[in-house]
Amino acid sequence: MRRITYRDALREALREEMLRDETVFVLGEDVGRYWEGAFRVTKGLAEEFGDERVRDTPISESAIIGVAAGAAITGMRPVAEIMFGDLSALAMDQIANQVAKMRYMFGGQAKVPVVIRTPFGAGVNIASHHSQSLEAWFMHVPGLKIAMPSTPYDAKGLLKTAIRGDDPVMFFEHKLLYPVEGEIPQEEYTIPFGVADVKREGQDITIVATLYMVHKALSAAEILAKEGIDAEVVDPRTLVPLDKQAIVDSVKKTGRIAIVTEDCKTSGVSAEIAAVVAEEALDYLDAPIKRVAEPDTPIPFSPPLEQFVIPNEKSIIKAVKEIVY
Amino acid sequence: MRLKKEKLIEMYRKMLEIRHFEEKAFELYGQNLVPGTLHLYAGQEAVAVGVCANLRRDDYITSTHRGHGHCIAKGAQLERTMAEILGKKTGYCKGKGGSMHIADFRVGMLGATAVVGAGIPIAAGAGLSIKLRGTDRVVACFFGEGASNQGTFHEGINMAAIWALPVVFVCENNLYAMGTRQSRVMLIENVADRASAYGIPGVSVDGNDVLAVYEAAREAVKRAREGKGPTLIECKTYRHKGHSRVDPATYRPKEEVEEWLKKDPVLRFKAKLAEAEILTEKKADEIEQDVIAAVEKAAKFAMDSPYPAPEEALEDVYA
């Protein structure tokens, strides 16, 4: 095992896949040799693979995805980067109406192996247009798969699987996770989609958390343990396909669930997971389902305001205590 | 004419196929056999045929909601196209796409999209694919003058331009986007003039003259194959019918319609071929009968085909 950062793990995945398959290429704004990626994920790749395969684009999100789509249906495996998740709105038609639907509406004639990488998340004071978590928008579009790795290990394994797969993948990263270190194996590995990871085993309550919130949940679990509450933290890792069985099995064991996500509460991903639990594990619930999410507001700028809206250990612990009695 | 006789007759036949196919589709729609709606290509045959006559089977095209003509011109089968329009299991898209989302990947028809302008960056993407793979294929991208106002027109063509992608952007200017006349939504008369904004050549041609379209497309395809990048060809043409089957098109002045009907591309080409003694009346009739029979056969095939099973709605979402 060795320790690397989340961004390095992503880069390794990209590099390994580009070496393995010459149809894999990267495109996006400032991904090439001049800036090497807004978050440095693509650092060094243009130098190694050339400007053709690690391609800077104009500021044209819609066309970035459209071009990726056209390349994908004619035999390439593009990995498109949208600099900030919030900007995916500019490419919504291409993502939701074209990329997601081409296989289906053409009766299976098209293969659309597009991977769209983009970071979500608040916490660095860049406010409303650069801090959102919009995974719920995409979870609602049939035809897309969604990966949300919380650790370097998950990031590398999931990205490789995303690139090798024949389906479109929304690959959501988190700004605050890029510098986070973690252990990954020496040898090559992939992680399948639709398999959740129990990051911490426990008996008293299930906490389902995604992306950066996984770390908040683990931190909260440590504090709760000292107070005699043993929390189990389940990281779905992919929202589509969702490992429902893992979540249901955990609830059957603990009888309680708190869902922690960084998107806005109303119609957020936690609503879907709560519905799944209510549908498939109702008889095992010993208390109401709890959701911890951002309030229904845009992300504000000033630090005390921003910190107020992001779920943290305190809000997680408060929610847990409301149903562990 | 530089073209060989066989090629010219082939092009004429193709135009006739499209014309009769659209009429048949129109008829079946009247018999309530076509679910939804139809956007007929009748009147614009010269554009599809003129462009596609320059393409190889391994070249690509992208199309629009008014795409039957492009599909047929690129080499799709009439049977499976008609079956798809009727929503049958035997259609190209197994009944999942319909008229507005038709595709035949075997002949490089990468699909019609119903979102105006969405095909432009996708065509550029296919061009990028060609470039990265190092072949000399090209992409022809069809869209209307209405689409030239969509952001994707700007983004897609710009990207194709900067990367010198092998795409021929074909703007079918039929003067109306649904009921909206071109002059009301742009100040310029020629969409082709927008090409200079991207630093690529733009040319405006008589879209009802199949040979004029052919020539312009030939240049553009050559440029593309030689790696010199994209071209924007504007073809001035006209819809014979309304926007879609339900549209009586009363927003078009009667005189204008009559004027354009006189310039019917099929009749014009027929006359030209007759004049050049390439097509006799007898031969023309033969071809027509042949086409009518082929279209009848396609219609019968489509009508006799079964609908897909309801549960098939759940298939093909993911690989």
Added chain:
Amino acid sequence: MPRLSLTMKEGTVTQWFKKEGDMVKKGEPIVEVLSEKATYEVEAPASGVLRKILAEEGTDVPVAGTLGIITAPDEELPEIEVAPAPPVVEVEEAVAVPERKVKERIERRIIASPAAKRLAMEHGIDLTQVRGSGPDGRIVEEDVRRLIEEMRTKPRVREVIPLTGIRKTAAERVSLSAQTAPQSTITMEVDMSNAAKLRERVGVSYTDMLVKAVAKALTEHPMMNSTLEKEQIKIFADINIGVAVATEMGLIVPVIRNANEKSLTEISSTLKELVEKAKKSKLTKEELTGGAFTITNLGMYGVDVFTPIINPPETAILGVGRVAEKPIVVEEQMVVRPVMHLSLTFDHRVVDGAPAAEFLQKVKQKLESPEALLA
């Protein structure tokens, strides 16, 4: 009739441009129709003769219905078949949404978590029997689980009888007695040969004799006729003796007042009367109160020795066993005599063993020489 809009069901024929018998050319407009959206000129689908007009001006025709028939000039007119109406999609009338009546539930709802409900159902537990420990009294899984455990370890209950009435009072009284007075019991054997003879001769019962004997003994040992109240031993002025009677409703203790002043026969008749009344629940308050000493007899049930519990706030109670023929030693000889055991329980706070024994001795002597009781 063409479909002019996605929702059109039928159209109206407004104007025919051709008459029956006219030649028509394919593509030529021959009839105008109207739908809710627009008018439209329908073109002839083929060239020929307009042989028959099926839909006159002003008639409504469903979409895909036949408007007219065109034949070739020398073709036979086919049997007129009106095109079958296309499948009509029935649009159901919007049903008025019934007013929602919110029923007020007056009875108390049992709030229990789904997990608790499931567990209860699996084990046949009635949730109304479970106390909820969750917020607002919600029953949680643990509550049900606990009940299941209890049921598994405790013996099963067949019937539940509430503690009421005489039973409840009796329970309270014996509890009080046991909690306040440290009690000790001493026993003695009594030779009832002479008492038996007296019983035969005079016709009084052993109980009558016992009441007289105890009354006399109490005059000689007044300490036994007392009550301890806080820090004071109060010796009673009267000798009122209660006799425990078993009835259907439970143990009743009627009181023979001033037993020492009554003759044996008087005691006998009084006791009979009281017992009669007791069995019919006709005792007065006076007849049930005022007792200072109680006699309780389990002899008729075959009991020899027992440890009666003092009737609070009395100081002592005398338990009487059965009279049975037993072998005893008299003057070094084994003889068979009617023998009865007396069990005296006394409040050890008031008297010690020795004085209690002395009292009991007196009672024994008086029973063994019962002639004195007649006096």
